[in-house]
Amino acid sequence: MYIESIELSNYRNYSNVKVEFGKNTNILYGDNAQGKTNILESIYMAATTKSHRKNTQDKDIIKIGEDESHIRLFVNKKDISHKIDMHLRKSKNKGVAIDGIPIRRATELYGLLNVIFFSPEDLTIIKNGPAERRRFMDLELCQISRLYYQNLASYNRILNQRNNLLKQIYHNRSLIDTLDVWNMQLVDYGSRIIKERRNFIDMMNEIIGEIHSHLTSGKEKLEIVYExxxxxxxxxxxxxxxxxxxxxxxxxxxGPHRDDISFLINGIDARKYGSQGQQRTVALSLKMAEIKLVKRIINDNPILLLDDVMSELDTSRRDALIEEIKDIQTIITCTGYDDFVKEQVIINNVYRVVEGTATRVRTEEA
Incomplete structure (x- = not known):
């Protein structure tokens, strides 16, 4: 699986842009606030219908002064090219088509393109609040399980309705008898979510221990605990x-909307007692395990989006990540690409991004 190209129209700071990608490493470089991350975000949108940024609505993505935005992405899967068209509008729901055929539900898109997003913010997932860790589980599970996405959406809808009812009951106790109906549905969907999350953490634990041991030269044993x-x-x-x-x-x-996960290093909670270096290594182990797990589940390589994360890693951690990405398509944003030229990776394309333009400055097909 790999992305062939993406075309954007009125997307954030881009009026019109087309970026082509090779099967290996592709680099988008330039100063900060030029639009590099916007390209990665558009790829993630095309794969999941959502931004990787929290609390982002479609209207936030449309270029200022415009009423709509378009994403057109071509992905090659098992030697067959597919086209994903996404139409974002300020006042209406987004429209999505696969190979020219409109889809009605987001679940019809999931699985066509599997992407893993890794940004500097992910390096703080260990020490941040529980919401960040739940979001990590949900974003990945939604991509690998359509059923999970449906159950999560239903659970959140019922949770909101139950909470609204609770507010009414506070002022009118006669409505309390209607609570059982919502309890039953909340338990039904919530139980499914809990089971899927538990299974996900079990699968991650089968992988992450060896990765973390390698990153720490065998000094640390890491275990994820589903709370x-x-x-x-x-x-x-x-x-x-x-x-x-x-x-x-x-x-x-x-309910599962209050779940959390902990990370035990040699039996000690890294959230509370881990050093900053240990927490960052756990976060890197988490992403590398995510890559391996998705490979195992879909029997194919996911696409890795690295948003200016290399500069946040020391040499040993960066080398470990580079070793992991050698056989998968990776799209990297950075302020300069000289360091990557020296690494043992095949660089297909290099684009310089300046104020909403992306100019190809190097092509080296494998």
Whole structure:
């Protein structure tokens, strides 16, 4: 699997741009705030219908002064070229077509293009709050499981409806009898999410230990622990027990929306007691394990998007990551590419990005 090219129209700071990619390493370089990350974001959008940036709406992506934006991406999968068209509009839902045929649901897109996004912000996932770690699980699980995406969307919708009902019950206790209907649905979808997350963490643990041991020269043993807020078998019981608390706070206090994961280095919680260097190594191990897991599940290589992350890694960590990406298509943003020329990777294309333009300055097909 690899991306052949992407074309953008009125996307953030781009009026019109086309970027072609080779099967190996492709570099987008330039000063900060020129639009390098926007190209990576558009690829992620084409794969998932969502931005990698938190709380980003379609209207935020459309170029200032314009009413709509377009993404056209060509991906080669098993020697067959596919086209993904995405139409973003300020006042309407986005439109998506695969090979010219419109799709109705985002789940129809998932699986056609698997991408892994790695940015400097990911290096802080260990020490940030639980929401960041839940988001990590959800973003990856949605790409590898259409059913998970459907269950998560249903769960979040029902959670919002239940929370709205709790606010009403706070002022009108006669509505409390209607809560059971929402409890039943919340437990149903929530239990499915918990099971999928637990399975995901189990699969990650099968991979990440060896990776982290290699990065630390065998000095550290890493284990991911799924901190489930409520066991699926006791979800309904817990909701019943905490009904009064939920009404008092007008929000649901129990469920997978409050899950977390911890990272144990030699049995010690890296979130609380790990040094900055240890936390960054755990984050790198996490991304490298993610790459291997996706390979195993889809029986193909995902596309790796590295957003100015190389400059954040020391030599040993950077070398370990480069070794991992040799056989997969990687699109890298950076302020300069001289260092990458010296590395043992095949560089296909180099683009210089300046104020919403991308000019190819080097091509070296493998």
């Amino acid at each position: 489930c807020n409520v066991d699926e078998d006791k979800f309904d019981e817990t909701l019943q027990e905490k009904t009064e608390m939920d009404i008092r706070y007008s929000s649901t206090q129990s």
